[in-house]
Amino acid sequence: MNAPSRPHLPRGPYLLCDDSIRPELSLVDKAARLVAGGARVVQLRMKRTPVREALAAARQVVALCRQEGALCLVNDRVDLALLADAHGVHVGDEDLPAEDARALLGPGRLLGVTVRDGAGARAARAAGADYVGLGPVFPTATKQVPAPVLGLEAFAAVVRESPLPVVGIGGVGLGNIASVAAAGARCAAVVSDALLAADITERVRQLATAFEQGRSGA
Numbered sequence: 001m002n003a004p005s006r007p008h009l010p011r012g013p014y015l016l017c018d019d020s021i022r023p024e025l026s027l028v029d030k031a032a033r034l035v036a037g038g039a040r041v042v043q044l045r046m047k048r049t050p051v052r053e054a055l056a057a058a059r060q061v062v063a064l065c066r067q068e069g070a071l072c073l074v075n076d077r078v079d080l081a082l083l084a085d086a087h088g089v090h091v092g093d094e095d096l097p098a099e100d101a102r103a104l105l106g107p108g109r110l111l112g113v114t115v116r117d118g119a120g121a122r123a124a125r126a127a128g129a130d131y132v133g134l135g136p137v138f139p140t141a142t143k144q145v146p147a148p149v150l151g152l153e154a155f156a157a158v159v160r161e162s163p164l165p166v167v168g169i170g171g172v173g174l175g176n177i178a179s180v181a182a183a184g185a186r187c188a189a190v191v192s193d194a195l196l197a198a199d200i201t202e203r204v205r206q207l208a209t210a211f212e213q214g215r216s217g218a
């Protein structure tokens with residue numbers, strides 16, 4: 001029997017549906033607003049949600065994303081990704097090692113791995129990753145990241161040497177997403193700029209337009 005085909009990571013904004021920002025909105029509500037704006041990739045980042053609630057939210061958000069033709073990836077938790085039938089998972093240094101995450105996920109789901117440089121990207125590929133998350137590209141208040149801010153030039157240099165598609169993360173918003181796209185990133189991950197916007201749905205639309213302009217040099 002053929003192995004199930006793994007989804008392709010679509011180019012453009014990569015939206016994080018995070019439980020620590022705008023906690024007055026449910027994860028499902030946030031995901032619905034992101035997807036309504038045209039988000040094609042949603043990552044559920046649930047650092048504060050108790051695990052049973054997280055599983056229930058993941059099941060609902062995966063169903064919503066599938067209905068709208070978007071990918072849903074779960075941050076950190078391979079078990080939740082499998083139970084919710086998500087499209088994949090994103091892991092970093094504090095999560096399962098990439099090889100083990102891939103072994104559990106099987107060949108049919110996406111695996112993203114956080115890296116800090118080109119060597120990390122090569123190791124991620126050898127471990128079975130499909131894309132790498134690279135950052136912080138810019139300063140961010142959303143997470144205390146144990147790595148220096150890269151800046152655009154260093155970010156672009158790692159993109160050029162990466163054997164895998166790169167998702168830029170950290171401080172990305174409407175004011176700079178075009179520059180992340182112009183640097184060659186497959187995607188630009190956005191957390192607070194989208195979720196803190198007065199109109200989340202409209203902000204996602206604007207982010208997608210700006211990404212495309214950056215990519216085409218407009």
Ligand SMILES: Cc1ncc(COP(=O)(O)OP(=O)(O)O)c(N)n1
Pocket residue numbers: 014043045075076090091092093094095112113114132133134143167169189
């Ligand atoms: C696309 C993307 N890139 C990087 C990260 C960061 O993952 P990690 O290093 O595991 O940190 P946490 O998000 O778990 O705090 C990401 N989530 N997504």
Ligand SMILES: Cc1ncsc1CCOP(=O)(O)O
Pocket residue numbers: 135136139140141142143145169170171172189190191192193
């Ligand atoms: C999870 C994570 N990993 C590196 S930066 C970051 C948070 C990015 O958040 P924001 O888009 O609000 O700067």
Ligand SMILES: [Mg+2]
Pocket residue numbers: 075076090091092093094095
């Ligand atoms: Mg993690």
